[in-house]
Amino acid sequence: MSDQLRAPAAPAAEGLAAPYDALLLLSFGGPEGPDDVVPFLENVTRGRGIPRERLKEVGQHYFGFGGVSPINGQNRELLDALRKDLAEHGLDLPVYWGNRNWAPYLTDVMREMVRDGRRRIAVLATSAYASYSGCRQYRENLADALATLEEEGLELPRVDKLRHYFNHPGFVQPMIDGVLASLAALPAEVRDGARLAFTTHSIPESAADTSGPVEDHTEGGAGGAYVKQHLDVARVIADAVAAETGTAHDWQLVYQSRSGAPHIPWLEPDICDHLEALHADGAPAVVMVPIGFVSDHMEVLYDLDTEAKAKAAELGLPAERSATVGADPRFAAAVRELVLERAARERGERPRECWVGALGQSHDLCAVGCCPARAPRPAAAGADSPYA
Numbered sequence: 064m065s066d067q068l069r070a071p072a073a074p075a076a077e078g079l080a081a082p083y084d085a086l087l088l089l090s091f092g093g094p095e096g097p098d099d100v101v102p103f104l105e106n107v108t109r110g111r112g113i114p115r116e117r118l119k120e121v122g123q124h125y126f127g128f129g130g131v132s133p134i135n136g137q138n139r140e141l142l143d144a145l146r147k148d149l150a151e152h153g154l155d156l157p158v159y160w161g162n163r164n165w166a167p168y169l170t171d172v173m174r175e176m177v178r179d180g181r182r183r184i185a186v187l188a189t190s191a192y193a194s195y196s197g198c199r200q201y202r203e204n205l206a207d208a209l210a211t212l213e214e215e216g217l218e219l220p221r222v223d224k225l226r227h228y229f230n231h232p233g234f235v236q237p238m239i240d241g242v243l244a245s246l247a248a249l250p251a252e253v254r255d256g257a258r259l260a261f262t263t264h265s266i267p268e269s270a271a272d273t274s275g276p277v278e279d280h281t282e283g284g285a286g287g288a289y290v291k292q293h294l295d296v297a298r299v300i301a302d303a304v305a306a307e308t309g310t311a312h313d314w315q316l317v318y319q320s321r322s323g324a325p326h327i328p329w330l331e332p333d334i335c336d337h338l339e340a341l342h343a344d345g346a347p348a349v350v351m352v353p354i355g356f357v358s359d360h361m362e363v364l365y366d367l368d369t370e371a372k373a374k375a376a377e378l379g380l381p382a383e384r385s386a387t388v389g390a391d392p393r394f395a396a397a398v399r400e401l402v403l404e405r406a407a408r409e410r411g412e413r414p415r416e417c418w419v420g421a422l423g424q425s426h427d428l429c430a431v432g433c434c435p436a437r438a439p440r441p442a443a444a445g446a447d448s449p450y451a
């Protein structure tokens with residue numbers, strides 16, 4: 064474990080949540096039974112041009128698990144962990160939960176918050192990195208919800224989206240422990256030679272290139288913030304694992320869960336192709352580390368635990384999948400710290416920065432042009448927000 068990771072929590076953790084009077088957990092949503100699957104996929108893909116074949120295939124992933132996505136259960140566990148952590152720290156901050164694609168829907172929850180008298184809302188999205196899907200799209204969802212409340216004549220609350228937490232120690236440390244546990248679960252004779260395959264959601268190369276602040280967008284498709292942030296986290300985890308085990312495991316960042324039309328380039332290599340390459344290279348074992356996912360989403364249960372594990376078995380390659388952060392108490396504590404440090408900055412104070420790796424602390428407010436959409440739409444909680 065590096066010294067940086069041992070660092071105590073930011074002093075902001077002792078502060079108050081003012082000006083915030085509520086915390087909103089903003090997530091993707093998922094089906095809770097077979098009848099939900101098709102309407103859920105229609106919600107996800109409305110206007111996004113995903114081929115029918117791909118939708119049928121993804122529907123089968125959900126039906127294979129009884130039509131139930133793990134994501135809502137994971138969010139309920141996280142809510143419990145957050146409420147427990149806040150209560151233990153004497154913070155009387157109500158926590159709400161709303162989704163982009165399934166009940167409880169964001170707009171309904173925001174309406175409830177307004178009726179409960181909430182005026183200033185801190186928002187935690189269940190996506191740790193910069194990208195259109197993981198950041199701006201949530202900001203568009205917030206703007207849509209505010210627009211609806213405005214039409215209904217309600218007084219609008221102010222919403223602030225908490226910064227990207229990919230490099231927060233409370234997000235990274237549980238994953239380091241997860242990798243150590245997966246290495247320990249491998250047969251002793253292949254453990255030292257095991258490779259680490261860090262995985263995240265593939266996105267279109269064009270979306271990757273334009274992810275993050277404009278000054279981060281690089282010429283020639285070398286990748287914007289999305290790839291840089293994942294590489295940073297992967298390096299921190301690999302270094303910490305090497306320090307703990309005394310063995311430097313070769314590692315690579317690879318991708319999973321590609322959708323979209325085949326002629327459009329998405330980030331590669333895919334995890335299954337990577338497993339073949341590792342096998343051909345004589346790797347004795349692999350640990351798959353889903354750093355791109357906050358909890359065990361369907362992408363983790365199907366694309367890694369089902370499909371990639373089957374590929375590894377076919378190759379005779381011992382493979383483990385390490386744990387996602389989920390409702391780890393250290394992550395719940397990190398969320399509290401994110402709220403309190405932002406609250407302190409909103410009050411004009413300068414709380415100590417809290418991050419690991421090489422990229423530094425992420426911005427509070429997305430600048431104009433950050434993670435642009437293909438077709439520009441209003442987005443809240445950024446420099447280009449039409450709302451206060």
Ligand SMILES: CC1=C(CCC(=O)O)c2cc3nc(cc4[nH]c(cc5[nH]c(cc1n2)c(C)c5CCC(=O)O)c(CCC(=O)O)c4C)C(CCC(=O)O)=C3C
Nearest residue numbers: 091093111121132133134189190196197264266322360361
């Ligand atoms: C970067 C990223 C994250 C990580 C950040 C974050 O966590 O937000 C993420 C999360 C998720 N994606 C999810 C599900 C789906 N994503 C799809 C489609 C797409 N995802 C994309 C990107 C991402 N997605 C993209 C560029 C598309 C193409 C269409 C488009 O441009 O929008 C489709 C359509 C079918 C398909 O094509 O796969 C489904 C069903 C679920 C729920 C899983 C569960 O039920 O547990 C979660 C958490």
Ligand SMILES: [Fe+2]
Nearest residue numbers: 196264320362
């Ligand atoms: Fe997705």
